[in-house]
Amino acid sequence: MTNAPTPSLAAAKQESSGALGFYGVWLLAAAALVVLPLVFSSGGSLTSFSLIGIAIIFALSYNILLGQTGLLSFGHAVQYGLGGFLAVHVMNAAASHNWPIPLPVIPLVGGIGGMAFALLVGWVMTKRAGTVFAMISLGIGELVASSSLILRSVFGGESGITTDRTSLMPLFGWTFGPQIQVYYLIAFWVLVSAIAMYALTRTPLGRICNAVRDNPERVEFIGYDPHVVRYLAYMFAGFFAGIAGGLTAINFEIANSAYLGAMQSGFVLFSTFIGGTAYFFGPILGAILVTYLQLGLTSVTSVWQLYFGVIFIGIVMFAPGGIAGILMKHRPLIRAGTLGTVIPSYLVAAIPTLAFALGIILTIETVARFSGGDPINLLGIPFVATAPTTWAAAAVLVVGGFLVARITWRRVADAWDRAATVARDRGYLA
Amino acid sequence: MTAAIQVNAVEKSFGNVQIIRDLNLSVAKGERHAIIGPNGAGKSTTFNLISGHIKPTSGEIRLNGEVTSGLRPFEINRRGLSRSFQVTNVFARMTVWENVRCAVLWATGHRYAFWKNVDSLPEVKQRTAQILDDIHLSHRRDVPAGLLTYAEQRELEIGITIAGGASVIMLDEPTAGMSHAETERAVALIRRLTEGRTLVIVEHDMSVVFGLADRISVLVYGHIIASGTPEEIRGNPKVKEAYLGEEVD
Ligand SMILES: Nc1ncnc2c1ncn2[C@@H]1O[C@H](COP(=O)(O)OP(=O)(O)O)[C@@H](O)[C@H]1O
Ligand SMILES: [Mg+2]
Numbered sequence: 001m002t003n004a005p006t007p008s009l010a011a012a013k014q015e016s017s018g019a020l021g022f023y024g025v026w027l028l029a030a031a032a033l034v035v036l037p038l039v040f041s042s043g044g045s046l047t048s049f050s051l052i053g054i055a056i057i058f059a060l061s062y063n064i065l066l067g068q069t070g071l072l073s074f075g076h077a078v079q080y081g082l083g084g085f086l087a088v089h090v091m092n093a094a095a096s097h098n099w100p101i102p103l104p105v106i107p108l109v110g111g112i113g114g115m116a117f118a119l120l121v122g123w124v125m126t127k128r129a130g131t132v133f134a135m136i137s138l139g140i141g142e143l144v145a146s147s148s149l150i151l152r153s154v155f156g157g158e159s160g161i162t163t164d165r166t167s168l169m170p171l172f173g174w175t176f177g178p179q180i181q182v183y184y185l186i187a188f189w190v191l192v193s194a195i196a197m198y199a200l201t202r203t204p205l206g207r208i209c210n211a212v213r214d215n216p217e218r219v220e221f222i223g224y225d226p227h228v229v230r231y232l233a234y235m236f237a238g239f240f241a242g243i244a245g246g247l248t249a250i251n252f253e254i255a256n257s258a259y260l261g262a263m264q265s266g267f268v269l270f271s272t273f274i275g276g277t278a279y280f281f282g283p284i285l286g287a288i289l290v291t292y293l294q295l296g297l298t299s300v301t302s303v304w305q306l307y308f309g310v311i312f313i314g315i316v317m318f319a320p321g322g323i324a325g326i327l328m329k330h331r332p333l334i335r336a337g338t339l340g341t342v343i344p345s346y347l348v349a350a351i352p353t354l355a356f357a358l359g360i361i362l363t364i365e366t367v368a369r370f371s372g373g374d375p376i377n378l379l380g381i382p383f384v385a386t387a388p389t390t391w392a393a394a395a396v397l398v399v400g401g402f403l404v405a406r407i408t409w410r411r412v413a414d415a416w417d418r419a420a421t422v423a424r425d426r427g428y429l430a
Numbered sequence: 431m432t433a434a435i436q437v438n439a440v441e442k443s444f445g446n447v448q449i450i451r452d453l454n455l456s457v458a459k460g461e462r463h464a465i466i467g468p469n470g471a472g473k474s475t476t477f478n479l480i481s482g483h484i485k486p487t488s489g490e491i492r493l494n495g496e497v498t499s500g501l502r503p504f505e506i507n508r509r510g511l512s513r514s515f516q517v518t519n520v521f522a523r524m525t526v527w528e529n530v531r532c533a534v535l536w537a538t539g540h541r542y543a544f545w546k547n548v549d550s551l552p553e554v555k556q557r558t559a560q561i562l563d564d565i566h567l568s569h570r571r572d573v574p575a576g577l578l579t580y581a582e583q584r585e586l587e588i589g590i591t592i593a594g595g596a597s598v599i600m601l602d603e604p605t606a607g608m609s610h611a612e613t614e615r616a617v618a619l620i621r622r623l624t625e626g627r628t629l630v631i632v633e634h635d636m637s638v639v640f641g642l643a644d645r646i647s648v649l650v651y652g653h654i655i656a657s658g659t660p661e662e663i664r665g666n667p668k669v670k671e672a673y674l675g676e677e678v679d
Contacts, residue, residue, distance in 0.1 A: 199547070200544060202547050202548055202549060203543060203545065203546055203547065204535045204541065204542065204543045204546060204548050204551075205542045205543060205544040206548070207531065207532055207535070207548050208542070210521070210524055210528070211521050211532045213523075214521040214522055214523050215519065215520070215521050215522070217519065218519045218520065218590075219532075220482075220502065220503035220504045221483075221503050221513060222504075222532060222533040222535075222536060222590065222593075222594060223504050223507045223508050223535075223536030223537065223594060224504055224536060224542075225502070225504050228542065229542070232542055232544070236544070
């Protein structure tokens with residue numbers, strides 16, 4: 001502590017390296033988005049990347065509410081879906097009237113749709129935060145989702161409304177028929193939206209959103225109306241959700257009532273929370289992981305939602321800061337150079353924990369496939385759901401794995417405490 | 431000259447319990463005014479009424495001559511009144527720097543701006559740094575407010591209150607729970623930071639009150655039984671009987 005640099009010096013250093021890191025990160029992200037499809041060029045990965053990109057925008061928009069302003073919404077898909085519908089209608093109109101609107105600006109139309117709806121209902125919704133807001137958002141979500149099935153002319157009923165993305169004015173020879181062109185369109189909007197949403201957190205409004213999250217009562221005594229702050233946050237969240245919805249409409253060339261529903265709202269809550277709400281990049285990680293899992297799991301198991309539930313409960317109980325929270329917990333250890341002392345305990349703990357997880361998976365699949373279904377294939381080993389040997393293996397893995405894992409977890413905690421204490425003593429708090 | 435704060439016949443009931451009865455108070459501009467009284471007398475409730483946190487059941491409150499009873503706290507704050515809380519009331523997950531900066535933003539005219547980078551507003555930066563320096567928390571600027579020590583949180587509470595540059599400052603027991611040395615430091619701080627402004631302070635330490643205040647009001651059971659200079663209060667038999675007892679003699 002004694003030889004630590006003076007605060008002003010440290011701050012100045014932090015600021016200059018911060019600015020450099022800031023542009024560096026976005027340049028790196030841009031480069032990654034450009035290069036990704038060149039490295040993984042199969043049609044399947046292009047589709048996955050496109051979906052992940054959309055999920056990133058959607059989750060970041062959700063975090064404007066949850067992480068930045070402290071608003072828990074159960075109906076964020078409403079703005080997303082309405083953005084998608086408006087995008088489809090404008091695309092169809094542009095095609096039939098030969099309007100000179102190129103496809104890349106259509107996501108902006110989606111954004112305007114999401115924002116317009118937020119503008120309309122937001123003032124009443126954001127009067128109160130907490131449970132009241134959560135309940136109203138759930139109500140509005142159900143209301144819009146169910147009306148979408150009734151108002152057939154606007155929402156196309158069960159089947160939705162289709163469109164043809166290639167029917168719009170081409171741009172620089174791009175028709176956006178091939179998935180690769182759609183991918184780059186999405187990647188462009190991911191980058192622009194992410195930068196814009198990050199910039200938003202660095203504005204006076206963005207800072208006051210955090211203050212409203214922490215203590216809405218006190219905000220009133222420093223000149224701000226928390227209701228206005230929440231309303232503005234809600235509109236921005238709606239705008240970027242609408243962009244994500246518009247991109248989805250372009251990607252699938254359809255908008256239907258599923259876009260607006262509770263499943264979609266739950267999905268974005270999931271991604272954001274699992275990624276971690278306390279850091280800007282948290283929802284990005286969550287969107288990548290959850291979308292990837294969803295795409296991967298749906299093809300190997302029929303009960304993939306059950307796994308989501310298990311992961312979600314695990315995160316809520318053991319790592320409420322999400323993946324970003326877990327990662328950032330290591331920052332003081334890295335800075336203090338004590339990370340090396342905890343890594344061995346991680347490696348030791350990984351083995352029984354993996355056995356425990358495999359046991360859980362085997363149990364779930366056994367139950368799911370007991371009365372018919374494909375045989376289970378776990379790490380290349382076939383299991384028959386009705387065989388007692390399978391049940392025994394599952395029991396041994398679950399019970400044995402848990403008992404051994406518990407011991408190693410305690411060791412992780414001990415090693416962690418020691419390393420964190422050293423880091424604290426060296427003056428690294430975060 | 432119009433008073434900075436004028437409270438006329440204000441009453442406040444919670445349910446059918448009347449907490450504030452026929453409250454009359456006048457605080458002149460530039461005056462340091464202490465409100466004293468036993469626990470539960472209604473001092474914090476009086477602060478809540480004046481700052482718009484709660485609305486009076488009847489009566490009228492004026493700030494610089496303008497009626498403010500019925501206005502919301504942020505409307506009153508924008509008219510130049512800022513208050514602190516008896517129980518520390520900061521933005522726990524935000525750093526010390528961010529806490530103070532948030533309190534500077536409205537006053538510097540940036541309001542709900544979403545097109546400006548908050549880190550590149552020179553007057554905001556300068557003012558925040560100045561306040562942090564004033565409350566001796568510069569070395570703690572990057573610590574989340576929730577992790578500060580109690581005394582530091584109390585100083586931050588004062589910093590947030592004065593950061594907006596309000597002309598009327600109300601401090602509710604700013605030194606409560608502080609050690610003797612901490613109290614002395616805090617009082618010196620308050621004296622310096624409220625120079626040229628109107629100050630209303632609730633304080634239990636009588637040496638602080640009599641050393642700091644130009645005028646004192648004594649609140650007992652929601653009613654001001656005496657208002658005057660420290661000498662007048664010291665000599666007032668009603669005050670002696672109701673509150674101060676023998677301790678001031
Ligand atoms: N919101 C409220 N609802 C009901 N009673 C309250 C409320 N706020 C304060 N009181 C009551 O008003 C009385 C005065 O409280 P307070 O103003 O905090 O006293 P002081 O600050 O002088 O110690 C207390 O009896 C308290 O219980
Ligand atoms: Mg009190």
